[in-house]
Amino acid sequence: MTHPTRAATAGTLDPSFASGGILKFPIPEISGFHTVAVLELPERKLLVAIHLSGVNAPTAIARLNEDGSLDIDFGGNGSGLVEIYIEGAQLDVRELCRLSDGGWLVMGQYTTIADGGLYVVRHREDGQLDESFGEKGVRLLPYGSMGNPKYVGVGRRVPGWDNEESSAGAPWGSGSKGASAVQQLDGKIFLAGGVSTESGQTKGIVLRLNSDGSTDYTFNGLGFAIVELEGIAYDENYTETVAVQADGKVLVCGDYRLRSPDSRGVYVTRFDEMGRLDRSFNGGTVTVRSSNSIYMEAIEVREIDGSIVAIGEALRDGIYNGLMFVLTSGGFFDFNFNRGQPLFSTLVPQGLKWRRCALQADGSIIVAGTTGRGFATEEATALTARFRSDGSLDQTFNGTGFIVFDEDETYESLEDMTIMKDGRIVVCGLTWVEAKPWAYAAGGWVIRYLA
Template sequence: MSTHPMASAGTLDQEFGIKGVVSISVPGYPYPNITSVGIGPDKKIYFAGTGEGGTEPRVVYVLGRLNEDGTTDTTFGTAGLAIGHVPGASLINVKSFAFQPDASLVILGNASGLEYYDAPFLARYDADGKLDTSFGTDGHCLLIINLAPPAGFISSSAKNYRESSTASDNASGAQGVVILPDGKILAFKQHMFNLALSHGLIIRLTQDGSLDPEFNQLGYIAVIHPDYLHHRTLLRNIMVQADGKYLGCGNVGGGEHPRALMFVRYDTTGIPDVSFGGKNGFVTIADDQSAVEWMVQQPNRRILGVGNAYSAPTKGMMISIEHDGSPNIQFNRGEAFYTDLEPGAMTAWEGAALQRNGRIVTVGGVGQFNGEVDIVVARFIDAQFDPDFNNGQGWVRTRLANGAQYATGVTLQEDGKIVVCAFASASRAVILRYHA
């Protein structure tokens, strides 16, 4: 009987795909970009993103499924892929997806076309990878929400969101969609009026894809910090906490108030939770260069915020707060923790997850800005590198080719293995699995 030594945490799982790597291709679309990955109720690996460079349409969204060993599950969609297009859209990006109790999936992204700009869209697919035409309009829900700037805002350069040349969600990192216990759907976007003014939207839909009038009577709320009413409130992600409340994160800036990290919490009707932060439902933490882009629920109802400090060079950033919004002094003494993996090189986090033992996994890229960048996976125990990961280093870099390559999302299997989706080159998207 042969025995196999235990694989070292942080090494690629050689039993997955080809030496730990699966390449994803989209027939007819030579430029795939996979931006989200998750484990389904069936324990299989799902991924979502876009395919670009086609003839007509030139861009599509894609949803796919892999078996546990990384082989394509050909029973899903057509040969393992479901390919869709948002009616009238010339540009599409996919942010995230979530599973409903019946194992169907809801995709969230943004789309732009001649009739709309950067509008959130959702699509629902059944467990076999077939578009659910009972959802929205023939399977799609396109949310064109016209907003006016807050009262009192005056700017000769003000533009509405269809005319603005600034990218709203592209600058906001990964975004989430949440299936609520009653089957309703929570989503969000960042709404830009111009370079100086923006705020977030938290949106709730009924099960059939309609705006939910029980949520703020409109089906959505505007997320605007009162101290930055005529400036920038940047909503970058949302989550639903164990008590059912809706938590958002991002950053604020502009005007006489300093730029700061931001958390905000609402109850299920859309009313700010004044017990969070002790004032208006917002918590801000002074930081003139960073943003919170993802959140992870920690034990004892604590919240871990993960993002980046956009200094020169970029650094990864983490901060932990208590359930009431006060600093978690057990994590880096309550202060933001910055990660600079290599002197003079950028370190950028593009996703995060929490293992069952409380260890923090972050993924992204490390290297030279606009140059050689490699996929990176790191693991932390609180604000310290995990000495059991990658033979004591605490992080591992993976180079698949020359040029820019970086992780775009992460999920964890039940056995703790780390599954990462990544951009590997202008024409290659990959999924990798690492030992835990």
């Protein structure tokens, strides 16, 4: 079990937050327990996305004070919650995206009896809906009409899509959210997802919206671009996340596979500001190939020099390794990081899957993920680590380079991470309890570590 330490050491629990650095859900004010996304706000506050408990219960956003207490003034209704509601739809949250005006976007997937798709909700700084965005604050992008009419819907990875070993432990898959959102400096918004062609082939898609939520048709002349991976043989490609460089070019990362022969890989590709494949980015696409399962989860850009860090996981010798590599702004492997090679890390005997990352100004990299094979079993714990710019573990971080959150008699899966301006690390996730036939999510948590 994780306990706070007395010394103010980087990578240890922050005793000034909640109960010894850990806030567990549900709390007296909120019945919800699924803490699925977290975002730093001004004044050292935190925004947390929560799935409330109960059948057809809404998704809600809460704001936490610096000490981890609920900000009751948030939302103006006395509950400290702002609910997100789309009539007749079930919602999940995949990302919270901070905006330049102090507000934020909530991005996720909606599902109805008839259809589904991506949704984007925009809030002002006070938590109220920004009704100038989309239709009264909400923009829906149905999968059935996403992209060119020849594309008929979402290509979403589900557990077992690649015939991986199943588990009796209530699979949550690779942990991938499968879609993301990010804002450009000019206020335009990129979204990433997947579509399926009429022939059943799945491909990634990147879309650009104007700041008011309308489709930006100046992007590729259509408002979207399909990830084609020119020159690479594949049967399916999946887009996981996007990041924007300072010059307005958009980075897209994901994974692909060729069913026969068994060949897989992950990729980072770049589109220019007009939505065209940018071949100046090392020919347009950078790949890491594997004969086993390999996935991409997140990508980040460092503002100072445009360096790119990409993370995910790869199955090696029967154990998942955290995968990480660093590229220059031009798309070449950075020889200062692990001698220009992808870095595969286990750190614990059961292996791990990286989920979130952050590049620091000094070149260090903070990563967080879930240990084990991606199922709710005793192997599952939440792990946070800090690597130096050369790819070695930073031993000043908790004395080992990493810290594990592992509660007695439960399993933990990491969902999200945010870095505060003073460097403190905030992660959130779910607590799972063993049951028949599968484990179930019985709570959530938010943890803050010292920088």
